[in-house]
Amino acid sequence: MAGKAIWKGYINFGDVNLPVKLHTAIKEDRIQFHLLHKRDHLKLRQQMICAFEKKPVPTEAQVKGFEVEEGKYIIVDPDEIEQTAPEDSRMIEVREFVKTEQIDPLFLERVYYLEPDVPLKGYDALVGALKEMEVAGICTWAMRKRYYLGALQTGGKILRLTTLRYADEVISLKSLELPDIPLSEKELKIGSDLINRLTAPFQPQKFENEHQKKLQSLIEKKARGEKIAVLRPRRLKPTAPDKLLQALEASLKKVA
Amino acid sequence: MQGIWSGTISFSLVAIPVDLVKAVDSGRVSFRMLHSKDYSPLQRRMFCPEEETMVPPDEIIRGYEIGPDKYILISDEELESVSPERSRTIEIVEFIDMDEVDPIYYDHPYYLIPSKGGEKAYRLLVEVMRRTHKAGLAKFVLGEREYLVAVYSSEGALALITLHYREEILPDEDISPKKGKIEDEEKSRIKQNIRKMMADFDPGKYADKRRKEIMDLLKKKAKEKAPVEAPEMEGEEGEGPADLVAALKESMRKVKKNR
Amino acid sequence: MSRKAVEIAGRRLSLSNLEKDLYPSYGFTKAHILEYYLGIAKFILPHLKDRALTLKRYPEGVEKDFFFEKRCPSHHPEWVNTAEVSPDEGERMTVCLVNDLATLMWVENLASLELHVPLARVDSPETPDSMVFDLDPGDRANILSCARVALMLRDLLSGLRLTSYVKTSGKKGLHVYVPLNRKETTFENTKTFSKAVAEIMQKNYPNLVTAKMAKEYRKAKVFINWAQNDSSKTMICVYSLRAREKPVVSFPLAWKELENLSKQGDPEKLQIKHSEAVGRAEKQGDLFREVIVKKQKLPYL
Numbered sequence: 066m067a068g069k070a071i072w073k074g075y076i077n078f079g080d081v082n083l084p085v086k087l088h089t090a091i092k093e094d095r096i097q098f099h100l101l102h103k104r105d106h107l108k109l110r111q112q113m114i115c116a117f118e119k120k121p122v123p124t125e126a127q128v129k130g131f132e133v134e135e136g137k138y139i140i141v142d143p144d145e146i147e148q149t150a151p152e153d154s155r156m157i158e159v160r161e162f163v164k165t166e167q168i169d170p171l172f173l174e175r176v177y178y179l180e181p182d183v184p185l186k187g188y189d190a191l192v193g194a195l196k197e198m199e200v201a202g203i204c205t206w207a208m209r210k211r212y213y214l215g216a217l218q219t220g221g222k223i224l225r226l227t228t229l230r231y232a233d234e235v236i237s238l239k240s241l242e243l244p245d246i247p248l249s250e251k252e253l254k255i256g257s258d259l260i261n262r263l264t265a266p267f268q269p270q271k272f273e274n275e276h277q278k279k280l281q282s283l284i285e286k287k288a289r290g291e292k293i294a295v296l297r298p299r300r301l302k303p304t305a306p307d308k309l310l311q312a313l314e315a316s317l318k319k320v321a
Numbered sequence: 322m323q324g325i326w327s328g329t330i331s332f333s334l335v336a337i338p339v340d341l342v343k344a345v346d347s348g349r350v351s352f353r354m355l356h357s358k359d360y361s362p363l364q365r366r367m368f369c370p371e372e373e374t375m376v377p378p379d380e381i382i383r384g385y386e387i388g389p390d391k392y393i394l395i396s397d398e399e400l401e402s403v404s405p406e407r408s409r410t411i412e413i414v415e416f417i418d419m420d421e422v423d424p425i426y427y428d429h430p431y432y433l434i435p436s437k438g439g440e441k442a443y444r445l446l447v448e449v450m451r452r453t454h455k456a457g458l459a460k461f462v463l464g465e466r467e468y469l470v471a472v473y474s475s476e477g478a479l480a481l482i483t484l485h486y487r488e489e490i491l492p493d494e495d496i497s498p499k500k501g502k503i504e505d506e507e508k509s510r511i512k513q514n515i516r517k518m519m520a521d522f523d524p525g526k527y528a529d530k531r532r533k534e535i536m537d538l539l540k541k542k543a544k545e546k547a548p549v550e551a552p553e554m555e556g557e558e559g560e561g562p563a564d565l566v567a568a569l570k571e572s573m574r575k576v577k578k579n580r
Numbered sequence: 581m582s583r584k585a586v587e588i589a590g591r592r593l594s595l596s597n598l599e600k601d602l603y604p605s606y607g608f609t610k611a612h613i614l615e616y617y618l619g620i621a622k623f624i625l626p627h628l629k630d631r632a633l634t635l636k637r638y639p640e641g642v643e644k645d646f647f648f649e650k651r652c653p654s655h656h657p658e659w660v661n662t663a664e665v666s667p668d669e670g671e672r673m674t675v676c677l678v679n680d681l682a683t684l685m686w687v688e689n690l691a692s693l694e695l696h697v698p699l700a701r702v703d704s705p706e707t708p709d710s711m712v713f714d715l716d717p718g719d720r721a722n723i724l725s726c727a728r729v730a731l732m733l734r735d736l737l738s739g740l741r742l743t744s745y746v747k748t749s750g751k752k753g754l755h756v757y758v759p760l761n762r763k764e765t766t767f768e769n770t771k772t773f774s775k776a777v778a779e780i781m782q783k784n785y786p787n788l789v790t791a792k793m794a795k796e797y798r799k800a801k802v803f804i805n806w807a808q809n810d811s812s813k814t815m816i817c818v819y820s821l822r823a824r825e826k827p828v829v830s831f832p833l834a835w836k837e838l839e840n841l842s843k844q845g846d847p848e849k850l851q852i853k854h855s856e857a858v859g860r861a862e863k864q865g866d867l868f869r870e871v872i873v874k875k876q877k878l879p880y881l
Contacts, residue, residue, distance in 0.1 A: 067491045079514035101384040102369045112368035117361035129352040137548040149534040162515045167522035171430045180496035190507035212530045222497040232525040234348045238476045246441045256449035260416050267421040269487045276467030279403045284385050287393045295402045301329040301336040306441035316333030346654035561776030565880035569780045572739025
């Protein structure tokens with residue numbers, strides 16, 4: 066089952082005005098740990114401590130400040146910040162369309178599924194159009210006191226809305242100046258062959274969170290009072306630049 | 322220390338020493354919490370509610386709750402030993418075509434940069450992945466979690482994206498529309514609209530409005546009132562260690578004599 | 581707005597707004613600033629190396645708003661060295677390390693006129709490399725009063741076999757540094773020591789010196805800010821420009837010179853401008869070199 070509906074809006078562009086409901090699409094399942102005091106195994110709590118008095122400070126005595134110079138702050142009132150928050154407008158405005166392949170995964174943040182809301186007309190048509198043209202709609206909207214930038218795309222039979230990072234939130238690779246080391250054609254050829262040999266179709270169901278399982282079994286072992294062998298993490302010896310060709314050739318032989 | 326994690330990335334028998342660094346940085350305006358009494362900055366500390374004291378990091382241990390107030394304790398070494406071969410290595414086990422990956426799998430991006438000695442092998446991997454248009458699929462452990470990751474070549478460097486596991490992606494069958502009529506005419510009209518609105522992907526066109534509004538508010542406030550200052554820690558009253566004070570007194574005596 | 585692509589030490593950088601006048605009443609543009617830092621680079625870089633930089637940016641010039649940044653701007657080129665720090669055992673933050681000429685130019689292109697760095701290096705943030713006496717004159721005192729205090733400090737410390745070095749702050753004060761450069765030193769050590777020194781100075785010269793921060797104690801006195809000896813504090817880096825009316829520099833002085841200037845009695849002579857700075861550094865070398873090299877141990881702790 067998809068996650069619960071968290072918001073409602075309208076996809077808007079041209080004469081399209083499509084009501085949708087947003088659902089969460091990802092559910093992370095993790096083993097949760099608590100932090101305990103070693104001495105007495107009591108559960109610890111996070112507290113805000115005053116750096117000056119070294120004592121905990123209750124919420125009523127806490128204010129927000131913006132550091133303008135070292136040690137100097139502008140105090141902000143929660144109401145003032147609240148005022149900068151946008152109103153929920155319910156409108157997901159599509160500003161332009163781009164070829165889906167142009168969207169670098171670095172910009173993708175969080176995915177939501179869009180369920181058609183009443184009236185139902187137009188949803189399938191939009192799915193079809195986006196899919197056949199291989200495009201995504203770049204949209205802006207205001208939700209839960211924040212402004213969002215996102216990509217409207219298809220996923221299977223439905224529409225998805227993925228929030229995007231702003232340009233200045235992605236650290237640029239453009240002015241990259243990693244050392245330009247010359248490589249021989251032989252090294253490149255063997256490397257390419259090796260990769261092609263090791264290529265397989267993407268089948269995510271093959272992969273299980275083994276660490277999670279092993280962690281679970283570690284916990285169970287300890288619960289039963291069994292002794293745990295602590296293994297050192299293995300550190301691989303880096304391949305020296307003059308041994309690179311050798312390593313590639315040996316690898317190719319291994320997979321052949 | 323150069324980054325978030327350092328270790329080795331490997332494929333078959335080639336091992337490359339690398340550092341993992343951030344690829345993205347939140348643009349949100351960050352505030353500090355201060356004590357309203359004197360504007361001292363507040364710090365997050367772990368606090369033992371029973372003993373009513375702060376607890377330093379070396380007295381803290383992780384525990385898994387198996388019952389009310391019953392915990393199994395796990396130390397850092399034990400945690401690292403769960404997948405020892407993966408704690409310091411990103412082992413690429415196969416290569417895939419990124420076009421086959423449904424973008425819903427993408428979780429969080431990082432960059433890998435070569436550490437000393439690994440520059441050549443790093444360059445090779447970047448170049449051959451670019452030529453073959455493939456990405457490497459690997460598993461690696463960061464902190465308490467194991468991730469499935471895709472390592473790919475982009476603009477002369479390696480980017481690493483953590484992926485969600487299959488079971489973390491919720492099914493969408495229950496929200497897809499039930500069989501309706503084919504809306505060909507509607508679809509054509511929409512395509513026409515789309516064609517009129519085509520552009521190249523340029524996230525630089527869009528700025529975070531809220532961030533700008535908050536910054537404007539702060540600039541305005543800075544002009545109205547001088548910023549507040551946290552008190553200086555005066556330290557203990559008293560002169561200091563006895564020997565030091567005595568030595569300083571002696572030295573001061575000589576300084577005054579020579580003036 | 582002009583943009584110019586340059587290559588510096590093998591790195592490509594795009595410089596902008598070169599003609600923008602950032603010191604309007606003096607006439608000192610971004611280009612001049614870059615030129616200054618290029619000229620002083622070999623002297624300033626060793627003092628910036630591996631230290632978490634706090635940028636103080638004046639994009640519209642010294643008379644307008646500035647903003648200071650501890651986080652490394654996210655649009656940094658990949659070749660800029662960075663480090664992850666956790667100043668509060670909670671928040672993680674990426675900081676810039678100005679470890680080469682190209683990074684210095686990049687930072688200056690962002691109009692970070694002033695460069696502030698901590699006393700410790702990023703890989704050992706609780707280990708100060710030196711102890712500092714930040715001499716700050718009250719409203720009715722000036723740099724000449726600071727000079728008197730600095731000279732006495734030098735003698736007092738030398739009585740304890742500690743060698744010290746002095747630089748101008750580029751504003752109204754002076755900074756006296758005692759190099760330590762030992763991994764055993766802690767901020768606890770330097771804070772305790774400097775506080776004891778400040779207090780004995782105050783005790784013996786109560787009309788000249790104060791060790792208390794509160795403004796009412798300061799007026800005609802020199803405040804010895806010993807509390808700067810802290811992992812969370814930064815000092816203006818030697819050779820950095822200051823954002824004042826004129827492009828003045830935080831510049832090291834030989835003790836002999838400070839004695840002479842102090843006798844001459846002209847506070848203006850203690851303000852070293854950019855052009856003078858590069859020339860002098862070329863001629864006499866880095867007078868502050870020992871601050872990052874000399875090993876000393878604080879006695880009696």
